[in-house]
Amino acid sequence: MTDSTVRKTDSTEQSHKAHVLTLPLENAQADREPHSYERWLITKLMRMAGSPPVTFRLWNGELIEPEDQEAQFVLTLTDHKALYSLVANPNLAFGDLYAAGRLTIDGDLPDLMETLYRAVHNARQKWPKWLDALWKNHNPRATGIAEAKENIHHHYDLGNEFYQLWLDQAEMQYTCAYYEQPDLSLEQAQLAKLEHVCRKLRLKPGMTVVEAGCGWGGLARYMARHYGVTVHSYNISREQLTYAEQEAKKQGLDHLITYVEDDYRNIEGQYDAFVSVGMLEHVGKENFEALSELIKRSLKPDGIALLHSIGRNRPMLMNAWIEKRIFPGAYPPSIGEFMEICEHGDFSVLDVENLRLHYAQTLTHWLDRFNASEDEVADMYDAHFTRAWRLYLAGSIAAFRAGSLQLFQVVFTHGDNNQLPRSRADLYQSTAAPEEA
């Protein structure tokens, strides 16, 4: 059995009802028959996970149906050791087993993940303390200057060709888009995001902007192109910067943009705007005070800062598998934690917007394109990598849909700055998205 249903069809249109197979597994490893306590363990595991509508299919083809409800998904374990990994550390093992092809899924992957997130979120309140400690415990990696370089290299230096397969063709935005209207294309929504950010910063021609973490440099080019500002953009991913510089040159914007290969902590100078889109997740709470001080000294007296970041409703560690396998060092802060940056710097928060469901939609577009390019991804890397990334994208859709992750844009300024926009009406005077993109 494969998870071809997920792979080959558009995940948004697919039937949510799984086709429950009872045939023995193709390609299954030779394995012994399940023990009765293993069946009991699965029942127990499902209860601890809040009894989601999931059928378990064991390595011998045997089915364990959910209690008191019809199954919407089938999870197949290809060997008995997979079960023990799952029970011991479900957060980490679910992803590892899926990536290894030892846990396969019938049914829509984002839907399954959302169902699991919601079920576990509710069930977790009733876990005994020892289980909570066992299952939640992991230590995110450090985010000092040396580690940050490794952490970022791990993810962002996978190769521009890889990201070009499934990110937008407009500005290679690897952050939440802004679906001002529900039917925008990914390209339109990403450009709308850039426009929305520029409007929140109240950019005017001739202003200076510093950007901490610039990805492939799309925001800097958008700001230079549409607002005539001068931008200094910092990034520690060489792969991304090479692309960013080439694009700026190609578009004739290199006189306005300086891409700097350096850690954000080394930002120098004073600017009219400080912006960071999708970097705070990698900063780490232990560096919030330093970031606050950096923004304090980098922002002119009437300057505006905007941080755009994945966040939480309350403090919580990043999912262990995502943190270990996909985004080392990642930690999405709650607004309360975020406020350590603002309070430490005596900043005044002007505006917070939550774009949670916009990220679910962005990721759905990414996953569709990723699935469509799956063979190319497998050629670039291997099937393990492809499955891991599919799960990461699908799981992220689910996390935003289930409310496990949020997307905050926070705008703030120095506490004594009275040069403030009167209202937010100027953000909405015209649509942010271009008609075509």
Add this chain to the structure above:
Amino acid sequence: MTDSTVRKTDSTEQSHKAHVLTLPLENAQADREPHSYERWLITKLMRMAGSPPVTFRLWNGELIEPEDQEAQFVLTLTDHKALYSLVANPNLAFGDLYAAGRLTIDGDLPDLMETLYRAVHNARQKWPKWLDALWKNHNPRATGIAEAKENIHHHYDLGNEFYQLWLDQAEMQYTCAYYEQPDLSLEQAQLAKLEHVCRKLRLKPGMTVVEAGCGWGGLARYMARHYGVTVHSYNISREQLTYAEQEAKKQGLDHLITYVEDDYRNIEGQYDAFVSVGMLEHVGKENFEALSELIKRSLKPDGIALLHSIGRNRPMLMNAWIEKRIFPGAYPPSIGEFMEICEHGDFSVLDVENLRLHYAQTLTHWLDRFNASEDEVADMYDAHFTRAWRLYLAGSIAAFRAGSLQLFQVVFTHGDNNQLPRSRADLYQSTAAPEEA
């Protein structure tokens, strides 16, 4: 000498330069000559306060000019004991002495207060710890159900006639207005605030709303009148409720509105919206978890909550004089503290807006009207009360201008609610203020 300059002219148009008088005080109490260490004490006090451009005029008419700058204001002390009160506890004594007529001011009162706030804010960082402890230390009153009734009675039951003298004539709003355009009248801006709140709540006809702390009931009437919703509004101020009920009846809205004379903690039922404008300041941090649980159980699964409150950039006690003499039990929270409400209830924050300078403008309108009605206020109460309230209004203007106080509107919903507005564009599709009011 009197502070007639402040009283008789429009505070927004008045010259900022004080007319420094060197004549002996009229009506001064017979007092001994100042000692040389008293002069030294004043110089020291001014340094600790960040060297504002203030001349001190002593009880014998003698002037102590500020160092290295021209004075913009003159503070007169009518007796030597006033000086010792001021040095021992400036936060409390400044207001008490002003109210008693023992400290008088030449110059624009809000401007002076803003200058002092800014100077002290910067200087405070360098205070020795003992001074910080001496000057900042006070314990806000408790906010249990019994104390809350007393606290609220102290302020809000002063008499509707009193508040009618200087609040807007439209809906008696004693909270921050929304000056969508700079030249709105107080009435227009207050109605714009009500409209802005309704839009943020995404009210639709037939919905149900619960309001915690309703003042004179204006928001409830606005919601019923313009949005056709059913409202339950809680308040513990009898004076205010009597007015609210009469107005609702007069306007033929009493079939949609129930005003309940009870503590917000006794709210029952489930609603499409939970709203509270200007009550959180009186709730007290120790009650945030209970408030969170209350909102959790009062809000339907897809309901929206909005709290509108004075706040801070970082946790800080309320000014001692305001807390003791004007608003017993008041504590404006920082957003970080505010987030205890949201995190405890697993709420998702959708939107935060800071209307700080709108409150400075609201208060300026209030102060102008208050000053114009000063003789009536003095007839209702006495000169002491009149001076205290003038200082409270002027000091509040200053606190909002100097960034010492903020005004937050926070919109949130249950963490698992996906029935969310796509963007905030709907808040800005038309002006919120009526053309006339």
